[in-house]
Amino acid sequence: MLSESADPVVLSVWASWCVPCRSEAPLLSKASRRYDGEVRMVGLNVRDSPSGAAAFISEFFPGATIEHLADSGGTIPIELGGSRGVPLTFFYDPGGELRFLHYGVIDERTLALQIDELVNG
Amino acid sequence: MEFTLLAAAAFALTGLYAMLWWEARHGNASRCSGNLFEVAITSAALGIFIGRLVAMILDGVNPVTHPADVLLVRAGVSTVGATLGAIAVFAWLSRRELVPMADGVAAAALAGLAGWHAGCIARDACLGTASDLPWAVAQEGSAITRHQVGLYAALLFGVAAVVIAVWKAYRWPGFGVPASAAIAAAGMIRLLTQAMQPSLDGGPVWFYALGVVVGVLGVVWFARARRIERQN
Numbered sequence: 001m002l003s004e005s006a007d008p009v010v011l012s013v014w015a016s017w018c019v020p021c022r023s024e025a026p027l028l029s030k031a032s033r034r035y036d037g038e039v040r041m042v043g044l045n046v047r048d049s050p051s052g053a054a055a056f057i058s059e060f061f062p063g064a065t066i067e068h069l070a071d072s073g074g075t076i077p078i079e080l081g082g083s084r085g086v087p088l089t090f091f092y093d094p095g096g097e098l099r100f101l102h103y104g105v106i107d108e109r110t111l112a113l114q115i116d117e118l119v120n121g
Numbered sequence: 122m123e124f125t126l127l128a129a130a131a132f133a134l135t136g137l138y139a140m141l142w143w144e145a146r147h148g149n150a151s152r153c154s155g156n157l158f159e160v161a162i163t164s165a166a167l168g169i170f171i172g173r174l175v176a177m178i179l180d181g182v183n184p185v186t187h188p189a190d191v192l193l194v195r196a197g198v199s200t201v202g203a204t205l206g207a208i209a210v211f212a213w214l215s216r217r218e219l220v221p222m223a224d225g226v227a228a229a230a231l232a233g234l235a236g237w238h239a240g241c242i243a244r245d246a247c248l249g250t251a252s253d254l255p256w257a258v259a260q261e262g263s264a265i266t267r268h269q270v271g272l273y274a275a276l277l278f279g280v281a282a283v284v285i286a287v288w289k290a291y292r293w294p295g296f297g298v299p300a301s302a303a304i305a306a307a308g309m310i311r312l313l314t315q316a317m318q319p320s321l322d323g324g325p326v327w328f329y330a331l332g333v334v335v336g337v338l339g340v341v342w343f344a345r346a347r348r349i350e351r352q353n
Contacts, residue, residue: 019190019193
């Protein structure tokens with residue numbers, strides 16, 4: 001998916017049991033609306049139950065244009081160069097080259113700056 | 122990562138304390154009896170707490186069902202909520218001598234804000250929008266050079282703090298004027314730098330403009346009151 005994407009990708013790794021993920025979810029929703037059509041926003045739900053993930057999405061991502069994928073084993077973030085911890089935010093150029101990786105809760109300034117790097121870089 | 126915010130807070134406290142220390146040696150404390158440093162840090166801390174609660178509510182996170190989330194300051198603090206909250210707490214703590222206390226803390230509050238913004242060095246968060254100016258810098262691995270907006274704001278707040286402190290010390294402008302001038306300066310500096318801040322929604326520009334208007338009106342009002350008092 002990353003290598004085939006014509007748009008930059010922001011990949012957020014989250015889980016419904018992760019308290020910090022809950023707090024950064026509104027920022028990701030806001031970013032998905034602000035950069036709709038310019039950046040592809042993807043959520044990767046890890047080590048979670050389908051019902052927990054569904055409840056989280058309906059509560060914290062209403063109206064957001066974010067594709068959500070599931071990784072019950074939680075191995076994908078490690079294969080992508082991240083860690084087992086959540087949240088993580090990967091920023092990819094079109095074609096799938098990793099531009100920036102943010103560990104932990106992301107703030108609005110960092111999110112806006114790194115998306116600007118993807119869009120205008 | 123939250124520790125870098127604590128480092129920025131330490132920069133802010135240093136700026137606040139250093140200015141109060143200098144001003145105490147130039148007559149600042151003679152006009153009010155309260156402890157300016159304690160009142161200022163209490164107002165700032167509770168202001169941040171209120172700002173965080175407001176941000177949570179606006180983002181749809183219920184603070185009653187998710188109380189631990191209030192600790193995640195990095196996820197967002199409402200500037201409007203934090204500022205109004207800090208002012209409300211300050212007004213309540215210094216209610217018996219509000220204007221002298223506000224004058225007393227005016228320059229130090231600006232110095233604290235200078236320290237907070239300078240703390241972007243510790244947070245690796247100084248960069249703003251793209252720029253071709255000679256002093257613009259790029260983040261590692263990028264070709265896009267950017268404004269160092271955190272440092273611009275720190276410099277402007279620092280200059281404003283020194284100007285108001287010197288003004289108070291050597292040419293007392295009258296009760297209420299330093300506090301009003303500080304509000305106007307803070308609003309103007311945020312207004313000037315906001316356009317260079319990376320942001321998803323542009324920030325509360327209206328609030329900064331309101332701060333400028335309120336501050337300027339305050340300066341005019343208190344200066345006029347002083348003139349009338351002198352004439353009588």
